[in-house]
Amino acid sequence: MSSTTSSTEAELKRSWAPMVGLFLAQVLMSFNVAALPISLGGMVEDFGVPPTTVSSTIVVYGLAVAALVMTGAKLGARIGWVLIFRVVVALFAISSLMMIFSRTVGWAIGGQVVAGACAAIIVPALVALIAENYRGEQQATAVGSLGSARAFSGVSAFLIGGTLGTLVGWRPVFLVTLVLAILVFVLSFRLRSDKGNPGIKIDLVASALIGASIVLLTLGFNNLNAWGILSATDNAPFSLGALSPAPVFVVLGVVFGQLFFMRTRARMRAGREPLVDLSVLSNPTERSAVYAMFIIVAMEAAVNFTVPTYIQVVQGRTPFDTSLAMMPFNLTVFITATLIVRFYNRFSPRAIALFSFALTTAALIWLSFVVTNNWETFPTIIGLIVFGIGQGALVTLVFNVLVTAVPKKLAGDVGSLRGTTQNLASAVGTAVMGAVLVTVLSTGVTTAVNEHPELPEELVAQVSLDNINFISNDELGKVLAETTATDEQISAAVELNEEQRLRTLRLGFLILAGLSAVAALPASRLPRYRPEEIPDPSK
Structure with missing residues (x-):
């Protein structure tokens, strides 16, 4: 019996060449997203518009993906995944050309609208094409590679984009996305073809x-x-x-x-x-996987917001410095997301999820105690690495649970559900964390100002110190220098702000640790099946 199973698995094994194209398609989308913040300064200078206007490129991309991904899944099923995949990848290349040759910010915003609309179809297409081209252990490995591709893109975008943006300019950054789109288009001809179903109604x-x-x-x-x-x-x-x-x-x-x-x-x-078959959420296992995915992505977005904000805004350092500081986390996520599939034959999804959430909780609690105003300390790096291990394992695991839990014909629905959940969770995680940190900081500064003997009310009234946001010590010093503050009062205010920022940062990590601990509830409802009971995704 075992020999028959082995021979069947051998027959089902396919070349990894098609997966290279799918991996690069995920890299293409993630690199584009990561390249936008790096390019903001250059676009502001080129177009002569405020940063808030240029940041619309980031907003419209995310909105287009999240709003259209479910419709994109149905279009793919109707037209055929391979055909529509090639079309939107070609359109993504056009969006890169719009960015490279844009003469106004309107063209750049339009380019990201096109890119977001294309990504709304690529996201479910990746899941559907993996289900179409791979089975069993190969499918689990392929799904895991999508998670690792996101982390790989984050690292490479900061390094490549930061270098190009510093030495050449922001436009060559999008030459990378153009080249990636061309490579993906060429490799798409290795994918197994499907004809779609014209009878599907949207x-x-x-x-x-x-x-x-x-x-x-x-x-x-x-x-x-x-x-x-x-x-x-x-x-x-x-x-x-x-x-x-x-x-x-x-x-x-x-x-x-x-x-x-x-x-x-x-x-x-x-x-x-x-529009989307809700049977993909018909049982507690699948719903728990979605809840867990939402929490995972929200936590990742919160950390990706908190750390760069602290390094760039508070410490006044460059995006390149930020990429170096985040590299231990991003590299760990990349490696873990790739290797975690090796444990699927030994442990159940429930066991892996509970252990991973325990790691993320412990890491966040650790960070809340060890983080200091000098970010590159060894204890802080250790905390980011441990958090990255848990994060990388979870992103791949819950996605794999969803893919293997439903028939192949619903793979596009799983892909659209993944895209909607990740984009919404990313927005919620970033926004809520920002609101919490600013609120805590404002409250802490207000209390400290009222209790500080060297900061009289008339000075506070001049600078609205109790309403201040995350700013560097140098910026605060410049603001206070334009008031009647003495040198001693400026030093006291800077010291107070520094203390409250650090307190706020630590409290933010504790809040995230609480969220991670709560995630044990949906994680405990993930499948407990043994390795030999793993469901057949081809059904």
């Missing part, structure tokens, strides 16, 4: 509902800081009385999301084609 109403939901949720969470968590700030585009539009957008996003689920369930009961 529910445009559901598409509009989920698109509106994702856009509103993303805008709401992303602007909690800028527009106000409750009361509208001066930066808010409008206000509802004194209420900030950010929480209103979040509530409306939830409402549209519920309407989407109601319509989808109604269509499934009527036997009509839904």
Whole structure:
């Protein structure tokens, strides 16, 4: 019996050449995302517009992916995954050309809208094409490579993009995405062909509902800081009385999301084609995997926001310095995401998930105690490495659970669910962490200012010290130098701000540790099957 199984597995094994193209497609998307923040300074200088305008390139890309990914999955199933994959990769190359030759910020924003729309189809296509081309252990390895590709892209984008941006300019950075798109297009001809199903109908109403939901949720969470968590700030585009539009957008996003689920369930009961087959969430195992994925990506986004903010804004260092500081984490995620599949035949998904969440929780608690104003300390690096091990294992694991838990025909739905969950979790993780840190910092500074004997009320009134955000000591010193503050008062204020920033950073890591510990609940509901009971994904 075992010899028959072995021979069957040998027959099913395929060349890894097609997977190289899929791996590079994930690298293409992730590199593009990572390259945008690196290019902001150069675009501001070239186009002569404010940074907030240029940052729209990042926003529109994420919105396009999140809003269109479910519709993209249905288009792929209707037209055929290989054909539509080639088309959107070619369009991605065009978006790179738009970035390289753009003469106004409008062209750059348009280029990222095109790139985001293409990524909305590439994301589910990767899952569907892996399910079409690989089986069993090869499929698990292929799924794991997508997680490692994201980490690899983050490292390479900072190193390559930072070097090119410093020595040549921001435009050559997108020559990298252009070359990647061409390589992926050429390698796509090694993929197993499928014809698609022209009979598949796309529910445009559901598409509009989920698109509106994702856009509103993303805008709401992303602007909690800028527009106000409750009361509208001066930066808010409008206000509802004194209420900030950010929480209103979040509530409306939830409402549209519920309407989407109601319509989808109604269509499934009527036997009509839904935009996404909710049977991929039909049992607690799959729902738990989605919940766990949301928490994992949100934690990663929060760390990726916190660390660069501290290094670049507080310490006043360059993006290249940030990439070096984050390299232990990114490299560890990359290596772990690639190697974790070797443990699938020894331990159940539940055991791996619980152990990994224990690692991330312990690492975040450790960081909350050891992090100092000098980021490159050995204890801090150890904490990032341990966190990266748990993070890399989890990203690959929960995705693999979803892929193997459903029939191959639903692989596109799993891909769209992955894309929606990751983009929404990334926005929520970044925005909520930013809001929490700024709120904690403001509260801490206010209390400390009121209790500090060397900072009189008239000085606080001159600089609004109790409302200050994350800024470097040099910037704070310049602000205070324009007031009536004495040298002793400036030193006291700088020392107070430094203490409160560090306190806020440590508390932020503790909050993330609590979130990681809570994640043990969905992780405990992941499959407990033994190695020989792993489901056959080909069914």
